[in-house]
Amino acid sequence: xxAGGADGFRLRHLLSFRWVxxxxxxxxxxxxxxxxxxxxVSTTNEDIFTGEVTNIxxxxxxxxxxxxxxxxxxxxxxxxxxxxxxxxxxxxxxxxAIIEGLYSERAKRFWRAVYxxxxxxxxxxxxxxxxxxxxxxIGLLDALLRGLGLDSWVRPWLGDEKTAxxxxxxxSQWQGFGYSTLLFxxxxxxxxxxxxxxxxxxxxxxxxxxxxxxxxxxxxxTGLMIIVTVTGAFQVFNEVMVMTAGGPNNSSQVLGTWLYxxxxxxxxxxxxxxxxxVIFVVTMLTGTAQLIYTRRRRVQF
Amino acid sequence: MSIAVAAPASDRNAPAQSLWxxxxxxxxxxxxxxxxxxxxxxxxxxxxSGFKNNAQIFxxxxxxxxxxxxxxxxxxxxxxxxxxxxxxxxxxxxSGFCTVLISAxxxxxxxxxxxxxxxxxxxxxxxxxxxxxTVAVIPLVRMMQALGLYNTFWALIVLYxxxxxxxxxxxxxxxxxxLPREIDEAATIDGATESQIFWRIMIPLCKPIIVSCVIxxxxxxxxxxLFAMIFSGSDQTLPVGLTxxxxxxxxxxxxxxxxxxxxxxxxxxxxxxxxRYFIRGLSEGIGK
Numbered sequence: 001x002x003a004g005g006a007d008g009f010r011l012r013h014l015l016s017f018r019w020v021x022x023x024x025x026x027x028x029x030x031x032x033x034x035x036x037x038x039x040x041v042s043t044t045n046e047d048i049f050t051g052e053v054t055n056i057x058x059x060x061x062x063x064x065x066x067x068x069x070x071x072x073x074x075x076x077x078x079x080x081x082x083x084x085x086x087x088x089x090x091x092x093x094x095x096x097a098i099i100e101g102l103y104s105e106r107a108k109r110f111w112r113a114v115y116x117x118x119x120x121x122x123x124x125x126x127x128x129x130x131x132x133x134x135x136x137x138i139g140l141l142d143a144l145l146r147g148l149g150l151d152s153w154v155r156p157w158l159g160d161e162k163t164a165x166x167x168x169x170x171x172s173q174w175q176g177f178g179y180s181t182l183l184f185x186x187x188x189x190x191x192x193x194x195x196x197x198x199x200x201x202x203x204x205x206x207x208x209x210x211x212x213x214x215x216x217x218x219x220x221x222t223g224l225m226i227i228v229t230v231t232g233a234f235q236v237f238n239e240v241m242v243m244t245a246g247g248p249n250n251s252s253q254v255l256g257t258w259l260y261x262x263x264x265x266x267x268x269x270x271x272x273x274x275x276x277x278v279i280f281v282v283t284m285l286t287g288t289a290q291l292i293y294t295r296r297r298r299v300q301f
Numbered sequence: 302m303s304i305a306v307a308a309p310a311s312d313r314n315a316p317a318q319s320l321w322x323x324x325x326x327x328x329x330x331x332x333x334x335x336x337x338x339x340x341x342x343x344x345x346x347x348x349x350s351g352f353k354n355n356a357q358i359f360x361x362x363x364x365x366x367x368x369x370x371x372x373x374x375x376x377x378x379x380x381x382x383x384x385x386x387x388x389x390x391x392x393x394x395x396s397g398f399c400t401v402l403i404s405a406x407x408x409x410x411x412x413x414x415x416x417x418x419x420x421x422x423x424x425x426x427x428x429x430x431x432x433x434x435t436v437a438v439i440p441l442v443r444m445m446q447a448l449g450l451y452n453t454f455w456a457l458i459v460l461y462x463x464x465x466x467x468x469x470x471x472x473x474x475x476x477x478x479x480l481p482r483e484i485d486e487a488a489t490i491d492g493a494t495e496s497q498i499f500w501r502i503m504i505p506l507c508k509p510i511i512v513s514c515v516i517x518x519x520x521x522x523x524x525x526x527l528f529a530m531i532f533s534g535s536d537q538t539l540p541v542g543l544t545x546x547x548x549x550x551x552x553x554x555x556x557x558x559x560x561x562x563x564x565x566x567x568x569x570x571x572x573x574x575x576x577r578y579f580i581r582g583l584s585e586g587i588g589k
Contacts, residue, residue, distance in 0.1 A: 026462065102330070
């Protein structure tokens with residue numbers, strides 16, 4: 001069949017690159033190159049009037065360390081991660097266990113679908129929706145608080161420096177918990193029934209079964225979800241942009257919105273690129289953790 | 302059925318214990334229903350507010366609309382939403398088609414050929430999963446300006462394709478790895494070329510995961526905001542268009558509510574119609 005012998009054979013193997021060529025070129029051009037370029041941009045300063053680009057070394061990174069908004073943003077991203085782990089990882093795990101334990105197959109599917117609906121809707125829509133819900137004049141939240149007699153709690157949630165970022169994070173929990181509940185439900189379904197039967201024979205009650213069977217056997221999913229959640233928390237942009245654009249007084253800035261503010265509003269590409277580099281480092285660390293985690297898991301099975 | 306919480310009937314229950322169980326069960330039911338209300342009521346409020354006029358919106362927020370008029374929906378549709386929907390459909394369809402086609406090609410090459418240095422290529426393609434679009438956005442602005450794609454929807458088609466190839470390839474590759482090799486080996490012996498095997502055998506066999514990929518891509522492209530805001534210029538997609546409606550009609554809240562509802566509805570319908578594929582895509586995506 002191979003008339004050309006070894007050479008023809010090798011040629012055929014080289015030809016198989018045609019299957020991956022488009023993907024490699026597109027990724028190299030529009031994903032890898034810009035990310036490398038970002039580090040080069042971060043060491044420069046562009047004069048917006050003359051367009052002259054000067055190399056300023058690590059000055060942008062020095063500026064990062066002394067920029068109080070960067071520290072606010074880092075703290076807000078961190079709060080985002082911690083609160084999301086509580087609700088979208090552990091809360092979602094408990095909810096999935098309740099749903100998988102209580103009902104008929106049809107009811108399970110119903111509740112999973114109901115809780116998932118906000119995740120299908122764009123964050124822009126849910127962000128705007130909660131922008132209205134948090135409004136003091138027309139919003140649901142303050143109207144509800146007044147109705148319950150909690151007038152002292154009434155406030156402009158997004159206009160208050162103390163509550164703005166937490167109001168945004170709360171919206172994000174509302175939007176995202178159904179997604180992780182669905183993933184946990186899938187993981188729980190994969191647990192062999194025999195484990196539960198054995199636990200029942202041993203006289204284990206529902207809570208004991210939850211703690212001794214369901215939780216340990218979905219631990220891989222829990223670990224993965226924590227990593228995915230942290231990565232997501234450091235990339236947050238959309239909801240903050242739509243709801244407060246980082247205000248009031250920069251109190252709800254996250255790294256993504258501060259990058260946008262500096263890079264595109266102040267036209268300081270160099271400093272914006274330096275903020276992007278911080279996001280890169282954090283997401284690379286969590287991404288590597290994820291890789292190691294999934295590798296180790298594959299070896300275990 | 303009882304898995305995690307409820308007790309099977311054969312348990313050695315004392316009556317008091319079964320009463321306790323019934324109470325716990327009722328409590329959990331009530332909890333699920335309350336949570337369901339917290340999830341769905343804001344969405345219902347959004348759709349209902351689209352029927353109100355401004356006086357009613359500033360009145361009791363829990364009240365139902367007095368007159369059920371579609372005026373706000375029609376106004377929102379005619380004052381921009383129609384254009385945003387068109388652009389969103391073009392960008393979603395074009396980038397979805399390119400992403401899935403390129404990803405299927407790549408997955409085939411990574412699973413069915415004896416390409417040299419395959420681990421490096423796999424690492425290059427799937428490594429893209431770890432890279433965040435935010436980090437690339439500033440250099441991409443300059444690049445798109447140089448290419449003349451800045452402020453057009455072409456930039457979005459290119460970028461949505463590029464940034465989603467790793468994930469789609471990851472899903473299709475995992476699916477192809479599980480397909481028995483005997484099928485395409487038999488076709489090779491019968492004299493089929495690689496292209497014929499790809500189009501006539503692999504694509505039909507991979508249909509379920511391809512549908513999942515398409516749906517997850519639609520969910521992504523319909524809702525994406527960062528790139529859309531920076532690159533689309535006057536070719537605004539729905540999420541960006543909504544914020545401009547907000548800026549334009551800042552005082553006429555009802556129109557904004559109507560526009561939000563129109564924007565959310567298609568994707569919710571897609572989700573309910575194709576739930577099975579959604580769930581397959583999600584579980585393959587994170588479970589492997």
